[in-house]
Amino acid sequence: MRTQVGIIGAGPAGLLLSHVLHLRGISSVVLERRSRDHVERRVRAGVLEQGTVDTLIEAGVGDRMLREGLPHHGIELRYGGAGHRIAFDELVPGRSITVYGQQEVVKDLIEARLAAGGDIRFDVENVALHSLESQPYVTFGDGERLDCDVIAGCDGFHGVSRPSVPEGVLRTFEREYPFAWLGVLAEVTPSAEELIYARNERGFALHSMRSPTVSRFYLQVPPDVDADDWPDERIWDELRARLETVPGFTLATGPIIEKGVTPMRSFVVEPMQYGRLYLAGDAAHIVPPTGAKGLNLAVADVRVLTEALDAYFRDGSTALLDGYSAACLRRVWRAQHFSWWMTTLLHTFDEDDDYGRRLQLSHLDYVTSSEAAATTLAENYVGLPFDLTGPL
Template sequence: MKARVGIIGAGPAGLLLALLLHRSGIDSFVVERRSRAHCESRVRAGVLEQGTVDTLTAAGVGERMLAEGHVHHGIELRFGGRGHRIAFEDLVPGRAITVYGQQEVVKDLIAANLAAGVPIRFEADDVAVHDIDGDPFLTFGADRLDCDVIAGCDGFHGVSRASVPANRLRLFEKTYRFAWLGVLADVAPSASELVYSASERGFSLHSMRSDLVSRFYLQVPPDARAEDWTHEAIWAELKARHETVPGFTLATGPIREVDVAVMRSFVVEPMRFGRLFLAGDAAHIVPPTGAKGLNLAVADVRVLAAALGEYCRTGSEAGLDAYSATCLRRVWRVQHFSSWMTSLLHRFGDGDGGFDRRIQRARLEGVVRSRAQATVLAENYVGLPYEDA
């Protein structure tokens, strides 16, 4: 088989790239080792930046997102017995976030690609990358796909980055001394916007997936296991960390899913190796505090799709040559914001006699009392304009 672009991974990055290429008249072939049902049911963060919403809408997959997603014009920072709203509509007029589950984005993208005739091979066995410095091709099962370019959109544990010799990679990584316990519950949200709570017991986040489904996160030790947390213990801890302001009561209900997410930052440089281009989690991981993972993948794909369009139309590789440097400028700015949000809200221990806790409180007070500092948080949270990268 042949295609101009071979894409590994049917997550948001790979699927959006395939759709953008199709709309530019460029053929691609998507290879995914998981089943379609798995891809469409894997629950991950669902906070979409303004630029992500605009990109999906322009690509023709925004109808259900705009109808069912929840547009939020602010978030709450909760600490010291009080809640403080960061008002996007005041600080960054015309820009907001939309809460719409990543699995819903994937459903929309799969449906749009299949309707357009873009081939997607689910449950592909033994996917492998070959000859990235010459005439690249993919193999999977008994099949071979020859292509001009390979896009590695297969996540942190995928085969794309693993196919690059170690001496060509420069890795930057930081692992935090805590993890997140993620909780998906069949209960209506107790707040209309996301609540980031920096309590004395540790960080917690109240989020939502719909009018009837809520998503919560608890800061836990790095070796925590989901099976060690009973549902009663989860609700007790969530209530203790969120019911810290007068008049707020956390609604409880049946818990559908519990998982543990490692908190890490990771970047690989460069993001191009010959004819192989990495995008999304294959190239970088950010701590989830700032809700940037999916959004950063979309930013990568926008750059890559434009560069591939130029290459296929004119033969010029200028955009492809600039791909890595262009993306990494934004990647490091997002890493900085995600790291800043993480350090602003989490407990890091009191081995310093409480000095760092008091500095952290001073930083929080600075954010909610200073319009300039609040604006920095707001403009990064809703997403930097692409031209600012």
């Protein structure tokens, strides 16, 4: 087989890249080691930045998101027995977020690609990347081969793309946090209209939602925790303890339909390219989910890579491809800092660190009382405009 762009991974980055390249008349083949059912069902992020929403609409895959997604114009920071709203509609007029599950984005993209005759191959085994410096190709399955002009590595943190780069080429930056998130999906009407980020001496908690009838919750837990050690009753007791801290708020409970533990880490590789391999999304960077940046960074990478590939296949120009990593990393490091900042602002660290706790509370007071500080949070949370962090 031959195609212009071989895409490894059918997550949001790989699928969106394949779709927007198709709109530009550029051919691609997507290889995914998991089944279609697995890819469409795995629950991940659910907060879409303004720029991500705009990108999906521009790409023609935003209709269901516009019908079913939940636009939000603020979030609540809850601590010290009070709630404080960060009002996006006042601080950054015209920009907001939309709550719409990552798996729903994936479903929309798969449907669009298949309807347009796209080549997505699921359950692909033995994927290997070759000859990245000159004439790249991919082998997979039982001796099948895909020749291509470039390869996009969109296969996540544990994929084969990044390890295919020779040792010593990539520089790694990483940090692991001393806690994890226990994530819970429940069939219950959300208890609030907007997301609640709760700082509590017992640990952080987040109240989110997926639809008018399904809620999403997170609890800060030790990094080695087993989800099976948290029966439903214990989860609801702990969520009530961390969230029912303001007068008049009562947490609605219901059947828990899914739970799992998410490790908290920060990770970046530089550069995000080698030869004719270009890394995008989680293959190149991971952020703790506190800032809701993972999926949104993947979309930003795809925008940069699409423009670079379009220029290359249209007139042979390599300038944007050569600058791909630098352009992406400007936004990646801004999101890394924001995610780290939100994480340290809201989570409990060393229980004996009274000094650290007082600094944390002081900063929360500043964010919730200063329009300038609140604007900084709002501006980063809804997503910086793409033209502020590099070319499209």
